[in-house]
Amino acid sequence: MSSKQAKRAEIGKHTLVVLVLLFAFIPLLITFVISFKSNQQFAVAPLTPTFPLHFENWAIGWETISGYIANSIVISVLAVVLTLVPALLSAFVFARFRFPGKTVLWYALLGLLFMPGIMNLVPLFTLLRDLNMLNSMLALSTLYAVGGQVFCVFVLRNFIEDMPQDLFEAAQVDGASPLQQIWSLVIPMSGSILGTLAILRFLASWNSFVMPLVMLSSQYKQVIPVGLMRLDGEYIKLWGPMMASFSIAAIPLVIIFLFTMRLFVKGLTAGAVKG
């Protein structure tokens, strides 16, 4: 291929990438632009910047959803912890131990992967009601944790199985208990996959809408997706504050990605180039 052709191919690739990025970023940009508009400005020019900028929209947005953000963070972080700890233990058991019924249990567990989460809504609601645990943030975190078990165990088991057997045998020779093996071997070596799973579970909990809407009745316990609905007026939408709130709601996720992006990418590509 001549250098001219290579250059053309490069331009083509770059154009494609830019187009894809445009599709991804233009909605974000529009959200940001609208967040500084009054409804009147929005009616006149919905997509282009207009002046004066209405910074008060962000104040309204923050006032409306700051409480929900705190609730979402607490619930999502709790959910991540409650998901990963038992998932790691279960995955270790499936990966390193032999016991009767292991295969049946494993396939039963995998079968749960095919069950849509929404199917459980009514039974879970009834269960929580009977346990007198409705309207509890801890109960909601537990639900998220339960929902995330299967996928996390599935991924972690495969990961642990791929670790060199010699390492575990050496640890056993040194007298390490299973918990010590997890602490000293599994956790240090599976940081990237644990990070990835943590982010995925955090996102799932953060974005969940129906579950908190149904399980939490007190407004001060509600989470961000339900809180954002408060700004979605039935008759006349207040576009500026609504878009400001959407932007604010995205900030925690952006921060998390900024600090954990390396882990996330490493985790996603782990095992991609096995030799």
Next chain:
Amino acid sequence: MTLRKAIGKYMGPAVLVATMLAASVQVLLVHARYEAPGVETISICHWQLESGFRDALDVLIEEYEELYHARTGKRIKIIQVPIGERGYRQFVNTGLIGGMAPDIIEQGKAKTTEEDGYIVRFYLPLGQYINEPNPYNDQTPHEGVPWKDTFVDGLSGSYHRGLREYYQIPFSLFTVRVYYNRDLLERATGRTTPPKTYGELLDICREVREYAAREGIALAPIAASKQQAYPFVTAYEDPFLFPLIRRLDLDLNGSIDPFEAYQGYAQGAWSFHSPEFLTAWQCLQEVTGQLQDGWLAAQRDDAVFMFAQGRAVMHATGSWDAKGLFDQAGNRFRIGVFDLPMPGDHPIYSRFVKGPATEANTRGGIPWVINLRTRHPELCIDFLRFCTTAANNARFNRSITWIPVVRGAAMAPELAAFKPRIRGFYGSFNYRISSAIRLIGAGEKWQLYSGDLSPREYADKLMEVYERTAAEGYLDEMAQQRMHYRDLQRSLAALQAAACVDALTQDAAERKGLQFLQSLQDQALYTASNAGRFPGKSETNTTP
């Protein structure tokens, strides 16, 4: 390890831990505030998400909390739970079933707030409260007047015929009018006043279209969506049928129910090819022909946005949109409001249409019901009483530019055009005696309104289904009615028996006797003033 590396390594976890800590502190503080010992808490949920509504309710809530504290020395906290329309149904249904629903609930959107079977199970009957005077009306013209009679509709909308009980307390009243862009109207047509006659309305629409073509701009005479087309249906279909209603009304209640309709049909007194129907649909098509292109696919917001952007001269919607539309217009253009003119000047239509439908039977909107499982029923009642004094109701509605529902409560001046029209005809024509006719009517009507079906073609379709299914529907309806009256008689007999037998105290017997009499009276009033409404249609007209 250098400082830079250490920052790079620990910065991320540190930020995450700090965020978690800050969030936990915030959550604990909020929990401490809302779950403080010794503070009674009442929650009130609704789907009115406009900031004006929440602010107005907050004002009343704060005043009530202070008043309660001053009166009793105890603290009370009333928490608003605004839920969007999309999630309201699920929230209320699951809340009621799970026993964790708010204490006061805005009625609507969810079956559990509307159907008798659920209402009797989940909500507090208000009969005994509404016949007592509202104590907050002391030293006002309403002093000593039963709470019920302080509402302009006498709480007729709150009465559930099947249950013979009252369940709701409304806050506002709604009517539907046409908003118009005064500046745009003047620019496009040279007119400074809204249309007074049907002919003028069509002339204006024609002039607007000519202006748009001349200037090469996208401008529609009227912006609407499916939902906002209903005002035209109410205005231009029902009045054509009033002469027919008077001829067929066997029980003289002013309306035609499916029974009367079928009896009239069987005697050959009407059919869907009757001139009343055909001309009504023709008129309706003339008006819906003035809506913007593609209105059937438009959402409610699209039409509002179109009007706010000045891409349509007129927009028909309810008084509930007044504040939003006035705010959106701001200083950009002036908004006027007018009532849809009747085709009294039309050579053919005027043979049938003698006047508009009356709005004298408009019922209160924003109805609140009280959760039967609330731990504080008396507090809930007290709060609703506080909110529905003339002064408080006026203040509440003024701040959101809605029409008050309490007698003597002054209305915001800009809503003058929305004052319910008292003069006019009352009646409705409900021919939907079978599911099939209901389905075909609901399905094909949009094709009629959009002009895809001619009135005659639409009539043919209805005739075919009515002919085929009406007799069976008549029998089904009779069976339903028989059961209804059986239940009614049983219930009344039970009340009567209780009044006679309950000899615990004279008061108790007297109270039950009064309840029985009240029930009979309410039933009669309900029948006289409300019977025969088009199911599902009046709701669209009078509530947001």
